[in-house]
Amino acid sequence: MKNYQGIPGSEGIAVGKALVYLNDPFTLPSEKINSNEVPKELQRFMAAVEDVRTILKENTDRITKEIGAEEAEIFEAHLSVLDDPEVVDNAAALIKEQLLPAPTAMWQTAQDIANEFAQIGDDYLSARSADILDVSELVVRELTGEKRVSLARLNEPCILVGKDITPSETASMDKKNVLAMVCEMGSRTSHAVILSRSLGIPAVVGVTGLCEAVRNGMVMIVDGAEGKIVLEPDEETLAIAQKSQTEDTAQKQLLKNAAKKPAITLDGSRVMVEGNIGYPADTDMVLENGGDGIGLFRSEFFYMDSNDFPTEELQYQGYRQAVEKMGDKQVIVRTMDIGGDKKLPYFEMEPELNPFLGYRALRICLDRSDVFKPQLRALLRASAHGNLAIMLPMVSCIEEIEASKRLLEECKEELRQEGKPFREDIPLGIMIEIPSIALQARDAAKLVNFFSIGTNDLLQYSLAADRMNQKVARLYNPFHPGVLRLIAQVIYDAHAEGIPVGMCGEMAGDVLSVPLLLGLGLDHFSMSATAIPKIKNLICGLKSEECRQLATQVLAQPTGKQAEGVVKAWLSTRGHI
Numbered sequence: 001m002k003n004y005q006g007i008p009g010s011e012g013i014a015v016g017k018a019l020v021y022l023n024d025p026f027t028l029p030s031e032k033i034n035s036n037e038v039p040k041e042l043q044r045f046m047a048a049v050e051d052v053r054t055i056l057k058e059n060t061d062r063i064t065k066e067i068g069a070e071e072a073e074i075f076e077a078h079l080s081v082l083d084d085p086e087v088v089d090n091a092a093a094l095i096k097e098q099l100l101p102a103p104t105a106m107w108q109t110a111q112d113i114a115n116e117f118a119q120i121g122d123d124y125l126s127a128r129s130a131d132i133l134d135v136s137e138l139v140v141r142e143l144t145g146e147k148r149v150s151l152a153r154l155n156e157p158c159i160l161v162g163k164d165i166t167p168s169e170t171a172s173m174d175k176k177n178v179l180a181m182v183c184e185m186g187s188r189t190s191h192a193v194i195l196s197r198s199l200g201i202p203a204v205v206g207v208t209g210l211c212e213a214v215r216n217g218m219v220m221i222v223d224g225a226e227g228k229i230v231l232e233p234d235e236e237t238l239a240i241a242q243k244s245q246t247e248d249t250a251q252k253q254l255l256k257n258a259a260k261k262p263a264i265t266l267d268g269s270r271v272m273v274e275g276n277i278g279y280p281a282d283t284d285m286v287l288e289n290g291g292d293g294i295g296l297f298r299s300e301f302f303y304m305d306s307n308d309f310p311t312e313e314l315q316y317q318g319y320r321q322a323v324e325k326m327g328d329k330q331v332i333v334r335t336m337d338i339g340g341d342k343k344l345p346y347f348e349m350e351p352e353l354n355p356f357l358g359y360r361a362l363r364i365c366l367d368r369s370d371v372f373k374p375q376l377r378a379l380l381r382a383s384a385h386g387n388l389a390i391m392l393p394m395v396s397c398i399e400e401i402e403a404s405k406r407l408l409e410e411c412k413e414e415l416r417q418e419g420k421p422f423r424e425d426i427p428l429g430i431m432i433e434i435p436s437i438a439l440q441a442r443d444a445a446k447l448v449n450f451f452s453i454g455t456n457d458l459l460q461y462s463l464a465a466d467r468m469n470q471k472v473a474r475l476y477n478p479f480h481p482g483v484l485r486l487i488a489q490v491i492y493d494a495h496a497e498g499i500p501v502g503m504c505g506e507m508a509g510d511v512l513s514v515p516l517l518l519g520l521g522l523d524h525f526s527m528s529a530t531a532i533p534k535i536k537n538l539i540c541g542l543k544s545e546e547c548r549q550l551a552t553q554v555l556a557q558p559t560g561k562q563a564e565g566v567v568k569a570w571l572s573t574r575g576h577i
């Protein structure tokens, strides 16, 4: 028996036999072609591109039918690789100018782009370079005839183990026979992992050294929530895993069914439990999991998926789609939050020593009304079709709220002149993620309709602990008394001014934090769609008055460890953990 620890990808426990999925490397011709062969080679190249386009279109259709439009967007991204002049034209140029055979030209182009992106070290660009390599490999294999081993028909249920399983492989695989997926590479946000979550297939990524140890047919246990793998378990471990697998499946289904009902505490308080999304189509998952609305629509994904700033019209269509899908449930769209770790390939930003403290989000928007106004106009226009609210990220001072409100008024006036409908009293809120504005919550609350606490950033700014840096992860503690008192004050001040407060940082979806936040009076909890059923279920078992007492006790603790200890003991005596 051997244990491995990876990164949790998609929740769920699977027990089964391994199928090691390692594709043979393809071979690239090294000889150059003759100049008179160029037209034929170009023709062959374009034909292969078209064949791959057909395969990708089939994948898109299949995924749209089997899972949904949102997941199919990954293949739209793949298709766009074939439309990207930097990819196809550059490869064609290498055939024409350097007389490289088509497969070699294609692969060299893909690698050049991937290397360039890798040097920038940005999450979005590394996902894009994975797409480019994935699609280019399909073209190369089409040209060399060394097709990939197919996962489309598997003889028996198995746990797929590979170095990396690409989105196209995930899409084309025989899903009913895949019990779980385990990869040596990847992160929680890699496309294949996103797909596995949507398919409900447990997944663990980043399991170093696994491929060397595992052989076809070996029995293994995969725990997607914990990121744990057990290879060749002993009988006792196997029996325990099989039991938790059965319980896990039954429990998830029960929670999902129960989540269709509103979250009401035992003493009758209704609590709003909402979803965080990045794309309009993500609304499906939120509704399926019983979400009461969208507490955070991270609009910057629109900007990241484009070759240029998205037009007002494109954004309008996207926001409209989201609000129409949600019916009368509220959709809070956060305006562009670019900068920090999120870069745009088409918007050059000067290198900064401290990007998280630099030129980002609202700071860019207030500087560039040519970028901000199209988004505000698109949001206003979409507000005519549903329950939409606008939220400003990274607010640090009152002047930023005032300047944003002036721009919003300008956009409203333009739309009135143009006769375009919008909701006059569209709610405007701000994210509380910078300590300076948290400490001025009372002043800010007079200017807006709601707050949403962004703990992901609020923690890093309050504790001076980079949210991406593993080395300071132990300092990044949501139970730090300083952070808790800041949150308590924000909720108190907002309520004193008569506005509601939500939370859309990771803390809102954490079982340990929910009773405490409820006790502090938080009105809305927003989280990833899959966390909604669990949190709704927890809320239904709590009493508001008891949560208030808990909050008073926790706030009096001098250390994060003690505060967390009080919460854990409280939850444990009530059987919630």
Ligand code: PEP
Residues within 6 Å of the ligand: 296, 298, 337, 433, 453, 454, 455, 456, 457, 458, 504, 505, 506
């Ligand atoms: C936050 O900072 O808590 C938040 C929700 O925003 P993001 O994670 O997108 O920075």
Ligand code: MG
Residues within 6 Å of the ligand: 393, 433, 454, 456, 457
């Ligand atoms: Mg943030």
